[in-house]
Amino acid sequence: MKKNKAFHLGLAILFYGLLLSFIILAYPGRSNFRIEAVFGYSNILFKGYVNTIIVSIVVLILSIILGFILYLLSNSKILAFKYISNIFSEVIFGTPTIVFLIVTYYFIAAPLNLSNRFLAGIIGFSLFMGPYMRNAFIGAIKSIDDTQYQAMKVLGFTSYQKYRYIILPQLVKVIVPPMIGNLAIIIKGSSLLNFIGVEELYNQITTIQSRTYAVVEGYLVMFLLYLSITLPLIFLAKYFEKKVTSWI
């Protein structure tokens, strides 16, 4: 079985290798390909790469907090809180990321005199990701069925013990894969912050492109750098998903 798996993986790699060779050979500007021109501005490239990672991590943390608040609101016994959470989430789900980021920049950040684009972008993007995080919480909490709560009650656990030893260990494992999925969405979506002038990876590479005219090369580097962040995360998510499904 293992040998069979390795063979098929080899076939898939061969397929992509051939495809890539074809693309390179078929590319009309091959003779004029100057990828080193992009790396000549490695300091700008590095700044963009680091900023993308910082924005993504900060947005991840803030959106988890916001998502948890939205989850609590949507679970509230007070109907108005439930509506507040649901309406906000539905509006976000129905809005393209870029439209929401631009609208929040002009209608929220600008009236608040928030001139720091980096900060404005983080706030807007965190607001956008909050409802997605809320859904991750809803899914995770649902994974603990009522029968377990009954067992916890009749066994005499305190509220703290219930969360510490039974609910949270299960939640962490169940919530990690959708959270990593959301982080991948954040990393990819962070490129849209370029439209409000945040100096992240996309923005910095367009700067390099305008200086070097190495447009195609710039996009190729951008493609590889985004993958260098998202691919390890996808593998990590798959690993955790495997762990979680072994319970079911």
Next chain:
Amino acid sequence: MDLKLTNITQEYEQKKILNQLNIEIKDKSGIAIIGPSGAGKSTLLRLISGIEDPLQGEICLNHHEVTHEDKKEYFKKIGFVFQSHNLFPHLSIQRNITLVLEKVHHLSLDEANQRAIDLLEQFELIEHKDKIPAKISGGQAQRASIIRSLAIQPEVVFLDEPTSALDPILSQEVLKTILKLRDKKMNFMIVTHEIEFAKKAADYVIFMENGNIIEHGMIDLLNNPQTEQLKRFIKNVSYDMI
């Protein structure tokens, strides 16, 4: 065990489930509650075990005034086995047993482990002690859940149709485990459809229908039913077995 119910009534969404139940039972170790579906058997068990509170009435089990007692303390003295095993899926079988001993009953981890291992050996589950519930059969998981309820050395163990989610073969292994409770002179109260099993395991029987206690008495009652309802029920269950 002694049990006294006074005017116990329970409703769900304005539908009466239990209708002014009164009963007094003294010094019995195994009580079986039987009756057709929807009779209110499980509801009665949940009330006596304190999982739910009655709409009105008083419940007295041994010296516990269940309806007035601090539930946290009461739960430390009883065991409850649900229809499904309700083990925690992220913990090994042994940890499912020791967690409650260590955190709720304040045994040291060594003491808790020792007690769990003793019980797992007695009930022939020791080889599965390190597995998570998803890796053992339904019958084994239900037996582990019975062990978890026994580990706290409860005054009474409540069993709510513990074989209803299992096929006949797995049911037999669970029923054998429950018979061991009787051999150990444990007090227990069981809701069951298995009349023959009730005859072997219990010394007292309560027959319910439509939220009422129709008949109750020593287990021999099942061989000599007095009411038409119990006669009909026993006949129907016997047909089911054919």
